[in-house]
Amino acid sequence: xxxxxKQTINRNAVYSRQEAAEILGVSxxxxxxxxxxxxxxxxxxxxxxxxxxxxxxxxxxxxxTAVERQV
Numbered sequence: 853x854x855x856x857x858k859q860t861i862n863r864n865a866v867y868s869r870q871e872a873a874e875i876l877g878v879s880x881x882x883x884x885x886x887x888x889x890x891x892x893x894x895x896x897x898x899x900x901x902x903x904x905x906x907x908x909x910x911x912x913x914x915x916x917t918a919v920e921r922q923v
Contacts, residue, residue, distance in 0.1 A: 863907045872905045891917065 859875050867875065872892070873883040886892045893909040896902070 861907045861910055863911060865907045867905045867907065867910070869903050869905065872910060875910065886913065 861875055869880060869883055873880050876883065878886075883892070887894055887903070892905065892913045895904040895906070897904075
């Protein structure tokens with residue numbers, strides 16, 4: 853989804869790291885930092901290298917973090 857259009861987050865959908873980064877408008881390295889810091893919950897089944905991110909986890913992170921406005 854690199855056409856610049858806003859994507860709707862589906863609470864019940866499962867997203868890849870790339871999709872979640874695009875939804876949030878951040879780089880993969882920033883997304884990894886959010887995951888490592890515990891802001892974003894992910895699922896990683898045993899023996900699977902992929903990370904799965906539920907839409908509900910994205911909503912939780914957005915609801916629990918403060919938005920800083922620059923003046």
